[in-house]
Amino acid sequence: MAIKLYELCGRDPGQLFSPHCWKVRLALRHKGLDFETVPVPFTKIPDVEGGASKTIPVIRDGDKVVADSFKIAEYLDETYPSAPTLFGGEGGRQLSRFVESWSQRVIHPALAKMLILDIHDILSDTDQAYFRQSREKAIGKPLETIVEGREAHVEAFLKSLEPLRGLLGSRSFIGGETPLFADFIVFGPFQWARVASAFSILPKADPVAEWFERCLDLYEAEGRKVPAAA
Amino acid sequence: MAIKLYELCGRDPGQLFSPHCWKVRLALRHKGLDFETVPVPFTKIPDVEGGASKTIPVIRDGDKVVADSFKIAEYLDETYPSAPTLFGGEGGRQLSRFVESWSQRVIHPALAKMLILDIHDILSDTDQAYFRQSREKAIGKPLETIVEGREAHVEAFLKSLEPLRGLLGSRSFIGGETPLFADFIVFGPFQWARVASAFSILPKADPVAEWFERCLDLYEAEGRKVPAAA
Numbered sequence: 001m002a003i004k005l006y007e008l009c010g011r012d013p014g015q016l017f018s019p020h021c022w023k024v025r026l027a028l029r030h031k032g033l034d035f036e037t038v039p040v041p042f043t044k045i046p047d048v049e050g051g052a053s054k055t056i057p058v059i060r061d062g063d064k065v066v067a068d069s070f071k072i073a074e075y076l077d078e079t080y081p082s083a084p085t086l087f088g089g090e091g092g093r094q095l096s097r098f099v100e101s102w103s104q105r106v107i108h109p110a111l112a113k114m115l116i117l118d119i120h121d122i123l124s125d126t127d128q129a130y131f132r133q134s135r136e137k138a139i140g141k142p143l144e145t146i147v148e149g150r151e152a153h154v155e156a157f158l159k160s161l162e163p164l165r166g167l168l169g170s171r172s173f174i175g176g177e178t179p180l181f182a183d184f185i186v187f188g189p190f191q192w193a194r195v196a197s198a199f200s201i202l203p204k205a206d207p208v209a210e211w212f213e214r215c216l217d218l219y220e221a222e223g224r225k226v227p228a229a230a
Numbered sequence: 231m232a233i234k235l236y237e238l239c240g241r242d243p244g245q246l247f248s249p250h251c252w253k254v255r256l257a258l259r260h261k262g263l264d265f266e267t268v269p270v271p272f273t274k275i276p277d278v279e280g281g282a283s284k285t286i287p288v289i290r291d292g293d294k295v296v297a298d299s300f301k302i303a304e305y306l307d308e309t310y311p312s313a314p315t316l317f318g319g320e321g322g323r324q325l326s327r328f329v330e331s332w333s334q335r336v337i338h339p340a341l342a343k344m345l346i347l348d349i350h351d352i353l354s355d356t357d358q359a360y361f362r363q364s365r366e367k368a369i370g371k372p373l374e375t376i377v378e379g380r381e382a383h384v385e386a387f388l389k390s391l392e393p394l395r396g397l398l399g400s401r402s403f404i405g406g407e408t409p410l411f412a413d414f415i416v417f418g419p420f421q422w423a424r425v426a427s428a429f430s431i432l433p434k435a436d437p438v439a440e441w442f443e444r445c446l447d448l449y450e451a452e453g454r455k456v457p458a459a460a
Contacts, residue, residue, distance in 0.1 A: 088321020088324065089319020091323070095328070096321075098393070101393045102393040105392045163332040176320075176324040180321055180325070
């Protein structure tokens, strides 16, 4: 039986934009596992698998329900060891946490600051109300104020990518000549930006942009199945 | 026969301060390998192993001469596979390059900007002349100007450590519950700062400082064998 993948969606159920869900989608493709998607809007997350988790992605694989993108990747590598590896061994599993920490503290907040209103705009009316209220309460500002003058943040953001850019000068993927889960960890937020917003951030000739295009091409261009925001 | 490790030294041959040499010193201790040190001042590097490399560390292991800290770690893990691993497998080897890229683009330049004059000051007279001329030519400023107002850079530097700090909230080492070469990669520049300069950067209660102290304690407190600058 195919694995069930619960993924966050916008107003259109095909508009899959969650960075963390994308990590898992590419992980499943990387391992060559069959899966079916269950698109879930923000306000329906409490219904997923009887309230299994406050966040998605969640997967069901037979009797097993697993939440959290990193834990799902660990589950997949342990459960399907003969399929291509996501971590490349124990050291890779440990250091993927450093990549995750970097991505979530450098890339996610910077993109959220520039794109939070665009993310709001692709949601259903019910989700928009929830999203605006919860985010504005957490951040203490209207979404419109958060993204004000966002053009001014692009340069510092591009500079903060220097560790990734430097690495990609001598290799195709973060994982080396072929991708690892570490690539999907960093792909997630860039795909979030691509699907939710037309705001241009990465110059085409940036090695990070070239790497992102390579990731979009993986597994019969899985990442391109959802169109970029126009 | 013991491995020979060529390490950069200050005016005092016991004053080992090079970040890259420290990575290798801890790697050799981690693997439990016998080694003897050959302290080398900057201006004597061309004499090491008949000009084998423009930089040190260099090791000689029997007939084999290897330069570059990362390549030395790879050599040691391949050559002594039954000793404790430095990478934890192929994925760990690949992702250690990301940690290296982050360390060299975030930590090294920030520390160099604050400490370059202190580093100059621990060198022999001959090395001081070489160091000042080469660095001032490369950077285009007198060393004294580079470090001017360095107190103002501490806050931004501490903020740039957030990906490491966040990771260390839930684990003892970058490698997990035990260290990997990735730990030594990041230890190197902090040890460089500790040995060369009394300028205070990390607050004691910072999880990064606590991790650094744990690294100093490793292998019978190898890192404490060279005293902190007074």
